[in-house]
Amino acid sequence: MNDITFFQRFEGDIVAGRKTITLRDVSESHFTAGQQLRVGRYEDDVYFCTIEVISVMPVLLGQLTDEHARQENMTLPQLKEVIADIYPGLNELYAIVFRLVTAA
Numbered sequence: 001m002n003d004i005t006f007f008q009r010f011e012g013d014i015v016a017g018r019k020t021i022t023l024r025d026v027s028e029s030h031f032t033a034g035q036q037l038r039v040g041r042y043e044d045d046v047y048f049c050t051i052e053v054i055s056v057m058p059v060l061l062g063q064l065t066d067e068h069a070r071q072e073n074m075t076l077p078q079l080k081e082v083i084a085d086i087y088p089g090l091n092e093l094y095a096i097v098f099r100l101v102t103a104a
């Protein structure tokens with residue numbers, strides 16, 4: 001059983017340590033610092049790594065910066081486009097900062 005999923009296209013960046021943050025809606029804001037999460041692919045729920053949560057902080061769409069984008073391994077316009085696709089019209093997000101513990 002996995003605790004969180006990511007779209008398959010982000011798997012390579014996560015296991016390489018290039019992506020160290022994810023922006024989620026309130027339904028995934030309950031994670032806490034220090035928690036280790038089993039991570040699966042959204043498309044097939046296959047486990048691919050374990051991450052440790054560093055922090056969970058609320059952030060508004062308009063407060064996103066180049067630093068958030070760098071932690072996503074994207075540009076800020078790319079990040080805003082991804083968020084608009086996944087969470088259309090949503091302004092209140094949660095930044096989950098994490099580190100890779102083990103890759104499958």
Ligand SMILES: CC(=O)Nc1ccn([C@H]2C[C@H](O)[C@@H](CO)O2)c(=O)n1
Pocket residue numbers: 005006007010021022023024042072082083086
């Ligand atoms: C089900 C669901 O919401 N899955 C998600 C949500 C977000 N992500 C990624 C996409 C971006 O890199 C960041 C910002 O939302 O997190 C995801 O992989 N899967």
